[in-house]
Amino acid sequence: MTTKLIQGYEVVIGFETHAQLSTRSKIFSRSPTAFGAEPNTQASPVDLALPGTLPVMNKGAVERAIEFGLAVNAKIAERSVFARKNYFYPDLPKGYQISQFEIPVVQGGSVEFYLGEDKKSVRLVRAHLEEDAGKSLHEDFVGQSGIDLNRAGTPLLEIVTEPDMRSSEEAVAYAKELHKIVTWIGICDGNMQEGSFRCDANVSVRKPGAELGTRREIKNLNSFKFMQQAIDYEIRWQIEEIEDGRAIQQATVLFDPDTGETRAMRTKEDAADYRYFPDPDLPPLVVAPEWVERVKSQMAELPRVMAARFVKDYGLPEYDATTLTQSKAMAAYFEAAAKASGQPKLASNWIMGELSRRINAGETSIETAPVPAAVLASLIGRIADNTISNNAAKQVFEVLWTGEGSDVDAIIESKGLKQMNDTGALEAIIDEVLAANPDNVAQFKAGKDKAFNALVGQAMKASKGKANPAQVNEVLRRKLAQ
Known part of the structure; x- marks a missing residue:
């Protein structure tokens, strides 16, 4: 597939994502991780x-x-090491952060997703455990800042990709898929507003075939909308700088949603600046194969495994199966509707079409949709047995959605939506249509297919x-062939 170019430049994007792990206590202490507590009430001496x-490793983390490693087909290191990452910020009480550097616990893996109907794959470099820092507060203090250390020591999994993405659209699709994975398996609540799922995008541009350009890291993107806006702005800014003859300087930048612009926060540090060294207070983390197998046996069915099952068991296209496993709720809804109706492809079409259109409009979620899976299955059954047409089914769905009715058969009856399945009555209507439209009949017999469509339209109109x-198509063709 041809790489998308912007003003003659190729975009290169890599991601670092911090997923806050769903443990009740911190990674090296028993302090709680609950969000919203009074400042500095959840920071222990550890x-x-x-x-x-002394820090003590949290087994749950x-x-x-x-x-996560199992979910993305990564290698789980049997032995990994914790290091001290040294830097000095007011909200880092130790003067260092305990992280993993040379030997992370999760190594490699990939995240696969669809961008439109194109299947994409982003390679992962690693996912490592680390502790979060505190938080500097500026809003409520005039001329000064406050420090809240409640987050200090909160367990994080930092997930790092190769620079495999080539557009902001692809980057957002990757981030959404990663968000789906960590929430699906329950290791992170995914709340971006509370900082549970924070993305940093490394963005650079280059001429096709050239070496990688100098990257700038956009920090703490906390919504998918802002993510795309920030990356698009950064791409345009870097191209303009290069075109104006200026070199890109490696830097960490922030996105301002009010102006729609990124602004430099500081020059970007390299690994040497952090003076990593093994933490003397923590022994190497040893993960025996038996432990991995025990965790694996307790995990729920993964989305990619479920999607493969939908292809195998229900005969769905891979695109449908992947779309329907975007959330556990959608997957469960599909399975219920498919089993009850016996029409998995029709169920898929309606869930991905009419139902998703309503949900995406912000009217509700699939969990609270006013048309339960069993009711949709009943509607699909009436399409399958030719009681109603697809157009009539949409009218029934509208009534179900607005709560004006809940019984599919009763709605069909009250609105007179049953299809005409009496062949004799249909033939009589078509005879009348043929007799009333001799010009279209002659044009069809002269090889003009549009005339046939006109006759179909007339027959449908006559049957209301x-x-x-x-x-209608079958009877028309038979009679026109006589």
Whole structure:
């Protein structure tokens, strides 16, 4: 597939995502991780590295990292090491962050997703465990800042990709798929507003075939909408700088949603600037194969596994199966509708079409949709047995959605939407249409297919839309061939 170019430049994007793990306590202490507590009420002496305290690894955090590795087909390292990442910010009480550097617990893997109908794959470099820093607060303080250390020590899994993405659309699609994976397996609640799922995008541009350009890292993108806006702005800015003869300087930047622009925060550090060294207070993390197997046996069916099952068991196209496994709720809804109706492809079409259109309009979620799976199955059954047409079914769905009715058969009856399946009555209507439209008949016999469509339209009009379109086509062709 040809790489998309912008003003003659190829875009190169890599991601670093911090997923807050869903443990009740912090990664190296028993302090709670609950969101919204009063500032500095959830920071223990261990989180602050006060003299005489020692960190103790949270087993639950490790198991969540293992789950993620299994979900993305990565290697789980039998031995990994924690390091101290040294830097000095007011909200980093220790003066260092405990992280993993040379040997992370999760190595490699990939995330696959669809962009439109094109299947994409982004390679992962690693996913490593680390602790979060605190938070600097500026809004409520005039001329000064406050420090809240509640987040200090909160367990994070940092997920790092190769620079495989080539557009903001692809980057957002990747981020959504990653968000789906971590929430599906339950290792992260995915709440972007509360900082549970934070994305950093490394963006650079280059001429096709050239070496990788200098990247700038856009930090803490907390919505998919802002993510795309920030990346698009950064791409345009870098191209303009290069075209004006200026070199791109490696930097960390922030996105301002009010102006729609990125602005430099600081020059970007390299690994050497952090002076990594193994943490002397933490022994190597050993993950035995038996532990991995035990975690694997307790995991729910993964979305990619479920999608493959939908292809195998229900005969769905891969695109449909992947779309229907975007959330557990949608997958469960589909399975219920498919089994009850016996029409999996029709169920897929309606869920991906009419139902998703309503949900995407912001009217509700699939969990609270006013048309339950069993009711949709009943509607699909009436399409399959030719009781109603697809157009009539949309009218029934509208009534179901607005709550004006809940019984499919009663709605069909009250609105007179049953299809005409009486062949004799249909033949009589078509005879009348043929007799009333001799010009169209002559044009069709002269080889003009548009005339046939005109006759079909006349027949449907004469039947007040109740004729079965397939039957109309069949009878028309038979009579025109006589």
